[in-house]
Amino acid sequence: MGCLPVTTSSSVSAPTSRLTLSPRQATAVRAVLRRYRGKGSAYLLPCLHDIQAITGWLDADLAAQVAESLHIPAVQVHNVLEFYALFYDHPVGRTIVRVCDDLACYLAGSEAVVRACAAHLGLDPEHGGTTADGEFTLEIHPCLGRCEQAPFLMINEEAHGFVRPEQVPALLGGAP
Amino acid sequence: MSNAPISVHLDDQIVRVPPGTTVLDAARAAGIRIPTVCYHDHLTANAVCRLCVVEWVGSRTLVPACVAKVQPNARIYTNSERVRTARRVILEMLASAVDLSEAPELQALLAEYGAHPRRFGPDAVRREHGAVKVDNPFYVRDYDKCILCWRCVQVCAEDVQYTFALGFNGRGFDTSIATFFDRPMPETTCVFCGNCVGACPTGALKGKREYEAAPVGTPPTHGASNVVPAVVRSAPGR
Amino acid sequence: MSYQPVLTARVGKINPTSLSDYEATGGFQALARAVELGPQAVVEMLREAYLLGRGGAAFPAGIKWKAVREAPPPKYVVANADESEPGTFKDRILMESDPFALVEALIIAAFAVGAERGYIYIRGEYPLAIARVQHAVNACYNVGYLGRDILGSGLHCDLEVRKGAGAYICGEETALFESIEGKRGFPRLKPPFPTEYGLFGRPTVINNVETLLCVPPLILRGPDWFKSIGPEKSPGPKLYCLSGRVRHPGLVEAPMGTTLRTLIYDYGGGVTGSGELGGVLLGGAAGFFVGPEHLDVPLDFDGLRRIDAVLGSGVVMVFDTSVDMKVVLRRIARFFRHESCGKCYPCQLGTQRQYEIVARLAMDRLRPGDLDALREIGQTMRDASICGLGQTASGAILSALDRLGYDEMTGRFARFNGR
Numbered sequence: 001m002g003c004l005p006v007t008t009s010s011s012v013s014a015p016t017s018r019l020t021l022s023p024r025q026a027t028a029v030r031a032v033l034r035r036y037r038g039k040g041s042a043y044l045l046p047c048l049h050d051i052q053a054i055t056g057w058l059d060a061d062l063a064a065q066v067a068e069s070l071h072i073p074a075v076q077v078h079n080v081l082e083f084y085a086l087f088y089d090h091p092v093g094r095t096i097v098r099v100c101d102d103l104a105c106y107l108a109g110s111e112a113v114v115r116a117c118a119a120h121l122g123l124d125p126e127h128g129g130t131t132a133d134g135e136f137t138l139e140i141h142p143c144l145g146r147c148e149q150a151p152f153l154m155i156n157e158e159a160h161g162f163v164r165p166e167q168v169p170a171l172l173g174g175a176p
Numbered sequence: 177m178s179n180a181p182i183s184v185h186l187d188d189q190i191v192r193v194p195p196g197t198t199v200l201d202a203a204r205a206a207g208i209r210i211p212t213v214c215y216h217d218h219l220t221a222n223a224v225c226r227l228c229v230v231e232w233v234g235s236r237t238l239v240p241a242c243v244a245k246v247q248p249n250a251r252i253y254t255n256s257e258r259v260r261t262a263r264r265v266i267l268e269m270l271a272s273a274v275d276l277s278e279a280p281e282l283q284a285l286l287a288e289y290g291a292h293p294r295r296f297g298p299d300a301v302r303r304e305h306g307a308v309k310v311d312n313p314f315y316v317r318d319y320d321k322c323i324l325c326w327r328c329v330q331v332c333a334e335d336v337q338y339t340f341a342l343g344f345n346g347r348g349f350d351t352s353i354a355t356f357f358d359r360p361m362p363e364t365t366c367v368f369c370g371n372c373v374g375a376c377p378t379g380a381l382k383g384k385r386e387y388e389a390a391p392v393g394t395p396p397t398h399g400a401s402n403v404v405p406a407v408v409r410s411a412p413g414r
Numbered sequence: 415m416s417y418q419p420v421l422t423a424r425v426g427k428i429n430p431t432s433l434s435d436y437e438a439t440g441g442f443q444a445l446a447r448a449v450e451l452g453p454q455a456v457v458e459m460l461r462e463a464y465l466l467g468r469g470g471a472a473f474p475a476g477i478k479w480k481a482v483r484e485a486p487p488p489k490y491v492v493a494n495a496d497e498s499e500p501g502t503f504k505d506r507i508l509m510e511s512d513p514f515a516l517v518e519a520l521i522i523a524a525f526a527v528g529a530e531r532g533y534i535y536i537r538g539e540y541p542l543a544i545a546r547v548q549h550a551v552n553a554c555y556n557v558g559y560l561g562r563d564i565l566g567s568g569l570h571c572d573l574e575v576r577k578g579a580g581a582y583i584c585g586e587e588t589a590l591f592e593s594i595e596g597k598r599g600f601p602r603l604k605p606p607f608p609t610e611y612g613l614f615g616r617p618t619v620i621n622n623v624e625t626l627l628c629v630p631p632l633i634l635r636g637p638d639w640f641k642s643i644g645p646e647k648s649p650g651p652k653l654y655c656l657s658g659r660v661r662h663p664g665l666v667e668a669p670m671g672t673t674l675r676t677l678i679y680d681y682g683g684g685v686t687g688s689g690e691l692g693g694v695l696l697g698g699a700a701g702f703f704v705g706p707e708h709l710d711v712p713l714d715f716d717g718l719r720r721i722d723a724v725l726g727s728g729v730v731m732v733f734d735t736s737v738d739m740k741v742v743l744r745r746i747a748r749f750f751r752h753e754s755c756g757k758c759y760p761c762q763l764g765t766q767r768q769y770e771i772v773a774r775l776a777m778d779r780l781r782p783g784d785l786d787a788l789r790e791i792g793q794t795m796r797d798a799s800i801c802g803l804g805q806t807a808s809g810a811i812l813s814a815l816d817r818l819g820y821d822e823m824t825g826r827f828a829r830f831n832g833r
Contacts, residue, residue: 045579075341075364079598082345104731237797297770
C-alpha cells in the first residue's frame with residue numbers, strides 16, 4: 001500500500017498512564033533488563049514477573065524496553081500482558097488484595113468477606129478496583145486453591161485462611 | 177510411509193486420496209462442500225472457528241476438517257445432525273456478538289443452517305469497540321465487524337510479513353485485535369503492506385478510500401474472496 | 415482406614431526446607447535405585463503399575479514416558495503444577511510440605527526418558543509453593559543432585575522453576591508449553607501430542623505433580639505394591655480434595671476407589687449446614703455434580719465413568735440442602751467466562767452466552783427457550799471446542815440441572831431449600 005506516512009495523526013492516540021520510577025527502582029529495572037538481554041521469548045514471563053516485583057505494573061515504555069532487551073516483537077509483550085491476570089498494563093495499588101469468591105469460599109461465606117473488604121476500602125464489591133490514593137487494589141478472584149481454609153484471601157503474597165468479615169479492617173490495616 | 181492413496185468413507189462415498197490429505201481437501205476432491213470461516217488456503221490453519229467440524233466415527237468430539245488428516249478406512253460424516261447443530265450454534269453465537277452486515281458468505285451460512293441469532297435475547301452482550309479507527313491514510317479498522325479469525329495477525333506475523341504490528345487485547349469473549357498498547361497504526365511497526373486488509377473476510381479492515389466512498393448499504397467489494405493480494409513470503413527478519 | 419499414607423507421608427512431619435530431613439526419610443533413595451535399574455526398567459515399572467495421570471485426564475503415564483524415551487533428543491520433562499481447577503489444592507500442599515519429592519521425581523523422569531532439561535510450572539497464586547520448590551532445586555544443585563554428572567551416573571539434568579501468571583487455561587498441557595515459550599496460553603491443536611511435539615516443539619513428558627510423586631515410592635516398592643492399592647483398573651494411592659460443607663475439609667490420601675460415603679462421613683466428619691447432603695461436585699468446575707444416591711460409588715477413574723462423572727483432579731466438594739444452587743451455578747459460569755482463552759469460537763462465545771443464561775437462571779428471570787439454548791451451547795462447546803476447557807465448561811451446570819432435581823416449571827432445585 002505504500003511507504004510510511006511522513007506525518008502521523010495523533011488524534012486517535014489514547015491517553016495512557018505513565019509509570020514514574022524512583023532512582024532506586026530505575027536501577028533495579030535496568031539490572032533486570034540486563035540480566036535477560038538477548039534471552040528470547042522463553043524468558044518473557046520470568047522477566048515480566050521480576051520487573052513487576054519492582055514496579056507493580058508496566059507502561060508502554062517499559063514494555064517496549066522488555067521487548068528490546070529480550071529481542072522479541074513489542075506486540076508479543078503486549079499480548080502476554082493482556083492475557084495473564086497477574087500482569088498489569090495499568091496502575092495498580094501498592095497492596096493487592098485478592099479475595100477468593102469461588103465455590104468453596106462462597107460456601108464458607110466469602111460474599112461477606114468481599115463486602116467487608118470493599119466497604120473498608122471504599123470500592124465496588126462487584127468488580128473491586130483501586131483506591132484513589134493508589135494504595136490498594138481489590139480483586140475478586142477465581143479459586144485461589146485454598147479451599148480447605150475457606151474463606152481465603154491474599155494480601156500481596158501473604159495468605160490468610162478462615163477469614164471472618166470482622167477481621168478485615170485489622171488485616172487491611174492502614175487503609176482509608 | 178507409503179504414498180499409495182488411501183480410502184476413506186466420506187458420507188456415502190469412498191474417496192481415495194494421498195496420505196496426509198486433510199479431510200477438507202478430501203471432501204473438496206469428492207465434491208463435498210464443508211463450510212469454512214477462518215481457514216485460508218495460503219495461511220497456517222489454526223482451526224479456531226470450528227465451522228468445518230465433521231463427525232469422525234470413533235472420535236469423542238467433532239474434528240476440524242481443515243487440519244485433521246485422513247486415516248485409512250476412516251468413516252467421516254460431514255453433514256450429520258450433530259455437525260449441523262454445532263455449526264448452527266456457532267453461527268448463532270457469532271452473529272449475536274458481531275456485526276456481520278458486510279460478510280455475505282457468513283450471512284449465506286446463517287440462512288443455510290437456519291440460524292436464529294436473536295434467540296439469546298436483545299440484551300446478549302455484543303463485542304462493541306466504539307468508533308471506526310481511522311488513523312492512517314491507507315486503511316481503517318472497524319472492530320465491531322471483527323470475528324477474530326486471526327488472519328490479519330497471521331499475515332502480519334510469521335505467515336507473510338514478519339512485521340508484528342498486530343496482536344491481541346483481553347482474552348475469552350473480550351478478546352480483540354490490537355496494536356502495541358493500542359497505539360495508532362503509524363506509531364507501530366506496520367509497513368502498510370495491505371496484506372491484513374486483503375485477508376479480512378468481514379470488512380473489519382478495509383481501504384480508506386473504499387470506506388470513505390461507500391454510501392451506507394453498498395454491497396461490499398472485499399472479503400468475499402479467499403485470496404490475499406500480493407502475498408509474498410518474505411524471509412524471516414526484522 | 416488402616417491405609418498408610420505414601421504421597422503425604424512427609425507432609426507436616428519434616429522441615430520442607432531441609433534436604434537432610436528429606437534424605438533421612440528415604441529421600442533420593444528412589445533416584446539411586448532408578449540409576450541402578452536403568453531407564454528402560456523404570457519406564458517398564460510405570461507401565462506395569464498402570465499409573466494413570468492424576469491431573470484430570472487419567473492418561474497412562476508409562477505410555478507417555480515410553481514414547482518420549484524412544485524419541486530423539488533433545489527432549490524435555492515438565493511438572494504441571496499450574497493447579498487451578500476450582501476445589502483443587504493437593505499439589506499446593508505437596509509442594510509446600512514436601513518440595514524435594516517433586517524435584518526427585520522429575521529428575522527420575524528426566525533420567526528415564528533421556529531428557530537433560532526440565533521445568534516445573536507452578537501457578538502464580540502459590541508463592542509459598544514456588545519459594546519452597548525453588549529452594550529445593552537450589553539445594554539439589556548445591557549437593558550435586560542436579561547439574562552435570564548426577565551421583566556419578568553420567569546423567570545431566572537442569573531444572574527450572576517457572577511461575578504462572580494467572581490463567582487457568584495454562585493447566586492445559588499445550589497451553590502450558592506456550593506459556594513457558596513466552597506466549598499467550600492458547601492451547602495447541604492435537605495431534606501432534608506432547609510426546610511427539612511438546613515444549614519448544616520437542617518430545618516432552620508432562621505430568622501432574624501428584625502423578626510424579628507416585629513415582630519414587632513406586633520405584634522403591636515395585637509395581638505389585640502399587641497395584642495392591644485400590645481397584646485393578648485404576649490402582650494406587652489417591653489424593654482427594656475435600657471441601658465445601660463438611661466438618662473437616664482438607665486433603666485426604668486414601669486408596670483409589672474410596673467411596674464418597676467414606677470421604678464425607680469418615681474423613682470429613684459429616685455434612686454441615688443443614689446436615690443433609692444435597693449433592694457433590696466431583697472433579698471441580700470442569701467436573702460433574704452427583705446426587706446423594708451415588709454415595710457408595712467408588713471414586714476412581716473407572717467407577718465414575720460408569721455414572722457419567724469424572725474423578726478429574728480429585729475434587730470432592732460437598733453441598734448441603736441449604737445451599738442456593740443457582741448462585742453456585744452462576745459462579746461456575748462466571749469462572750469459565752473469565753478463564754476462556756478466546757482462541758476457538760465455541761468456547762470464546764459459548765462461555766459468555768452460557769453465563770448470561772445462568773445469570774438469568776440465578777435471578778429467576780429465565781426466558782422461554784433459554785434452557786434449550788443452554789443445552790445446545792453446552793453440546794456445541796463439548797463437541798467442537800479445541801481443548802478440555804471448552805469441552806468441560808458446561809458439564810457441571812448441565813449435570814446440576816439434570817441430576818439435582820431442577821424443576822423447569824417452578825425453577826427450583828427440589829432437594830435444596832436454599833432454592
